[in-house]
Amino acid sequence: MSTGTLIAVLIGMTVVTYGVRVAPLFLAGRVTIPESVLRWMNYVPPAVLATLVLPSLITPDSHTNALELGLNNPLLLAAVPTVLVAWRTKNMYATVGVGVLAVALLRWFAPFG
Template sequence: MEIRWEVFLMIVGASIVTLIPRVLPLVLLSRIQIPEWGMRWLNFVPVAVMAALIGQELLVQDGKLSFGAEVIAALPAVAAAVLTRSLLATVIVGMLAMMALRFFL
């Protein structure tokens, strides 16, 4: 099997480009002490990212703002999440709500 050097160099280059954003912050942040307010701020990043992903999936259909069955099914799922703080319960309630909406509508 012949190795084409341009393909090999592209794989190595893509690996380096992928590795730098993952390793560089780890190396830099391991050497400094982040203040308490910075750590509190960083705790909200995963929640904000998840809210942005879910909000876009629920509210945007074909590039336009839409309030469809997904938004209605999300309401009991959010209530289950707040009440139980269980991912499994949230997913099950959301799936059942969506199934019921599709069955009846």
């Protein structure tokens, strides 16, 4: 690949990468987002979080990737009080604290392999 081609590819990738991120800023004042779309967008962060967290909860052994939904999965057990605190308090600090405490207590005191 020649130097000119490489530079053109890098410039093209830069334009595409930043264009996608900057375009909404230019359109934000000109386009009115419908209320139904705004309500729908409120569900995006919890859906992304669930997508990132759930695999590690149900397959805690990264070597075998075995599905573990029983009572011998400490991460899944720790998720129960964490989700309850998040649901009831809607407080991020309380949720993180309960989650860390639950995992620590289960790892220290529960008879998991």
